[in-house]
């Protein structure tokens with residue numbers, strides 16, 4: 001499939017309407033004509049020079065700052081720290097503008113200048129440009145005012161999770177570097193995203209998942225023609241295995257040797273949120289945490305927008321959420337320590353966030369502390385109740401990570417970390433069709449947990465889930481007899 005960038009494209013018109021600014025603000029574009037100061041002229045000259053320099057500088061160690069060349073490298077040769085991409089901020093500032101972005105079609109490539117890819121790939125899935133939904137009904141149930149809460153509905157990406165964003169960047173670079181096999185170590189959603197991206201690019205896909213993963217996620221990856229390898233172990237075991245395979249087989253593991261590029265894909269969530277808010281930042285951002293990459297890269301995305309002169313600088317509080325059966329970052333936050341204790345045997349229904357040894361956990365912890373946010377630990381029962389609540393109040397069916405996010409948001413409101421006047425954006429990163437049973441977790445023990453699970457005949461009974469009536473004969477009398485009328 002070709003990625004559309006035409007300004008006349010119908011998807012573009014749809015996106016422009018969806019992205020209508022909430023409170024429009026004046027773009028910070030350079031003034032046309034008029035008297036210019038010497039300083040302005042000097043800035044213009046230097047930005048002309050900057051526009052000609054390469055935008056992608058290379059890689060750099062996040063710990064010791066050592067430089068590495070652009071390539072399939074991910075670990076520092078000197079200190080074994082993680083590598084990240086360095087983009088030239090001055091060049092970006094000279095090349096990008098709100099007007100140019102807004103004139104482009106929908107998908108993540110509208111932010112090309114802010115991403116570590118040279119040009120828009122010719123092939124690939126249509127990823128991103130997902131809606132930012134005003135969620136008043138959910139807001140009022142959890143104690144936030146009208147117009148204060150928005151949900152970024154990333155359940156609508158091609159493979160139904162935000163992982164399409166990170167894979168799109170990693171896959172584009174894997175093609176540039178000449179790989180023919182795309183692989184990943186997955187907690188579930190990444191498997192489908194990697195499989196589909198590889199299919200669209202004509203690459204081979206091999207995905208490694210925990211052997212006890214939800215069947216819907218395994219099936220999803222199989223649907224795109226991938227080889228799925230169930231591994232008897234935790235995600236952390238699979239990650240270690242992937243390191244070895246990447247080295248021995250020369251495959252592009254999107255979240256291992258391609259990780260510096262992969263992680264940049266999460267920034268596109270920040271770009272879209274800011275654009276959809278009318279080129280400004282929210283007061284609070286709530287997101288789920290597994291490895292911590294998404295959480296920290298959304299913050300980086302906001303910083304990049306400020307550096308590029310696309311939004312005004314503003315403090316944003318970052319609130320992360322983890323399932324309490326695998327919450328190493330939330331635990332460190334609660335204990336007030338910098339030491340993240342790995343969770344050896346995650347025990348949670350939230351399989352997508354079950355990473356016991358999070359690669360970016362320390363950075364996520366520091367981000368929450370630095371910004372006055374928090375990291376919330378959420379019991380599985382609360383996750384399931386929040387999935388049901390989100391569906392019931394907003395018509396949005398989330399997978400378990402979305403339940404953790406909504407429950408984490410509610411906890412932060414209750415603890416006074418989020419206040420009624422705050423403008424809050426919560427990221428709903430995966431679709432519930434991949435974890436269809438999770439929403440019922442804990443209902444047996446707590447029938448009061450859901451208002452629909454009482455004696456109402458529409459609530460089912462026996463083995464039937466709440467809301468599913470017993471079968472009726474095809475007559476109005478049978479319908480009335482079953483107590484289904486209003």
Ligand SMILES: Cc1ncc(COP(=O)(O)O)c(C=O)c1O
Pocket residue numbers: 161162163187188189190288289290291292293294295352353399401402429430
């Ligand atoms: C749906 C969903 N949301 C959020 C995350 C967290 O991502 P990260 O590892 O970047 O913290 C994952 C990770 O697999 C996921 O599947």
